Amino acid sequence: MNLLILSCGTRDKVVEYFKEAFGDAGRVVCTDCSPYAPALYEADAHYLVPRITAPEYLDVICDICKKESITGVLSLIDPELSLLAAHSETFAALGVTIVGSDYERCERTLNKWELYCWMQEHGYPCAKTYRTIADFRGALERKEIGFPVFIKPMKGSASIQIARADDFETAAFLFAHGDQMIIQEFMEGQEIGADVYIDLISKEVVSIFTKKKLVMRAGETDKAVSFIDERLFEQIRKFVEESGFEGQIDIDLFERDGVYYFSEVNPRFGGGYPHAYACGVDHMTLIRNNLSGIANPVRIGGYQTDKVMMKYSEMRIVDARGTM
Numbered sequence: 001m002n003l004l005i006l007s008c009g010t011r012d013k014v015v016e017y018f019k020e021a022f023g024d025a026g027r028v029v030c031t032d033c034s035p036y037a038p039a040l041y042e043a044d045a046h047y048l049v050p051r052i053t054a055p056e057y058l059d060v061i062c063d064i065c066k067k068e069s070i071t072g073v074l075s076l077i078d079p080e081l082s083l084l085a086a087h088s089e090t091f092a093a094l095g096v097t098i099v100g101s102d103y104e105r106c107e108r109t110l111n112k113w114e115l116y117c118w119m120q121e122h123g124y125p126c127a128k129t130y131r132t133i134a135d136f137r138g139a140l141e142r143k144e145i146g147f148p149v150f151i152k153p154m155k156g157s158a159s160i161q162i163a164r165a166d167d168f169e170t171a172a173f174l175f176a177h178g179d180q181m182i183i184q185e186f187m188e189g190q191e192i193g194a195d196v197y198i199d200l201i202s203k204e205v206v207s208i209f210t211k212k213k214l215v216m217r218a219g220e221t222d223k224a225v226s227f228i229d230e231r232l233f234e235q236i237r238k239f240v241e242e243s244g245f246e247g248q249i250d251i252d253l254f255e256r257d258g259v260y261y262f263s264e265v266n267p268r269f270g271g272g273y274p275h276a277y278a279c280g281v282d283h284m285t286l287i288r289n290n291l292s293g294i295a296n297p298v299r300i301g302g303y304q305t306d307k308v309m310m311k312y313s314e315m316r317i318v319d320a321r322g323t324m
């Protein structure tokens with residue numbers, strides 16, 4: 001049983017935890033398009049690969065799967081999730097399980113407007129969202145929404161091009177100058193992150209970890225505190241099972257006046273996952289079990305609460321010759 005982690009980047013801890021969980025039972029192999037991705041050097045073996053947009057990319061990955069007898073594959077970056085899902089049959093033919101959601105689910109999460117529409121149709125609370133200036137103006141006139149508002153790209157990630165607007169002129173300017181923007185009700189209140197695992201065999205939600213975000217920096221959670229609310233667990237479980245995600249997912253929510261609003265879903269390990277692991281939520285072992293054909297029992301909650309995570313910088317030194 002060997003795992004392939006694609007686009008590992010700076011996610012050293014994720015690689016380290018997988019190595020811990022796999023122990024002598026299997027190897028952890030990593031890829032990245034840059035030799036300066038520190039997590040590469042954490043793996044049992046690593047490969048430099050072309051960018052995911054290169055025509056030969058998939059063939060290169062399939063060759064690695066064959067050479068390393070890979071059983072499971074996952075990616076740590078958004079644009080690669082749909083690519084993997086679109087080729088699930090190719091991987092299946094090689095005996096490789098994709099630890100992730102199917103194509104339709106991956107595409108839906110990349111498009112914040114589509115995700116909003118799905119949430120609306122299925123009755124989940126979320127921030128009011130508009131995708132044209134005319135719709136937004138109409139909503140303002142009907143007093144359905146007021147200022148401030150939040151403007152962001154429909155297919156954005158990593159907090160690029162996000163902004164708050166306090167008047168119509170600014171909102172219209174930001175909308176016009178971005179690439180396919182959406183306008184949202186500005187959410188005040190507590191931001192929450194959830195790390196969820198949906199068993200690949202039973203398709204049930206088997207683990208949920210939630211944290212209140214204390215400080216954000218450059219689009220990532222910089223400081224957070226773990227907590228448990230059974231009501232939130234129930235909402236997340238219902239949402240995830242109804243929407244059909246699989247494997248690891250990361251959800252962003254807001255809590256306002258006792259209501260939990262769903263904001264964003266990333267069907268992969270989020271950058272804040274190490275907080276969950278440190279509190280006793282080991283999703284690497286759940287993945288190892290699934291790859292060996294074992295379904296995991298449901299164990300939602302039961303982790304350490306009131307544990308504060310504070311990020312800090314680390315560095316890896318490798319021989320320059322080793323990066324060529």
Ligand SMILES: Nc1ncnc2c1ncn2[C@@H]1O[C@H](COP(=O)(O)OP(=O)(O)O)[C@@H](O)[C@H]1O
Binds near residue numbers: 185188
């Ligand atoms: N409607 C909103 N109101 C206030 N802040 C928001 C809103 N939507 C997003 N944000 C803030 O912007 C950040 C990035 O937005 P998000 O939708 O998660 O996009 P990304 O894909 O870039 O992570 C969020 O973590 C949150 O801090």
Ligand SMILES: [Mg+2]
Binds near residue numbers: 252264
């Ligand atoms: Mg986000």
